[in-house]
Amino acid sequence: MALARCLMRTDAELIVLDEPTSGLDAEGEHRVHTTLRRHAEGRTRLLISHRKSAPRGAELIVTLVGGRIAEQGSHDELMDAGGEYARLFHLQAGGYQDERVR
Structure with a gap:
């Protein structure tokens, strides 16, 4: 639900995500992070994650x-x-x- 709300907002300058892909499989996780990168382009994104692959870029x-x-x-x-x-x-x-x- 939080991801859907995030993607619906096009005017938010700050996006805060706390473990947004914790329950997803590897393919789903990749799709979410790819989508979020595109969606948040030009805006500040704060990603909280224990998975070290998530913030790599x-x-x-x-x-x-x-x-x-x-x-x-x-x-x-x-x-x-x-x-x-x-x-x-x-x-x-x-x-x-x-x-x-x-």
Whole structure:
């Protein structure tokens, strides 16, 4: 329902989404994020997610630890820094790794 309301509003300058794809399969999640990127173009979008793939293309990612900002930057910057974001990204991605996939 919240996603439908978000997509109906074309005048909102700020879009806040808290785990918008938590109950979806991988294909549905991809479609939602693609649609939201197009819909929110030129506007500010705040995405709260535990899935590290969700904010990957964001201009700015902020990692919270214990309710405080631990680090911030782009995906590439945070991965290069090797901090908490990189640790959690590798932990989640590790569940998908299979030597048969290249």
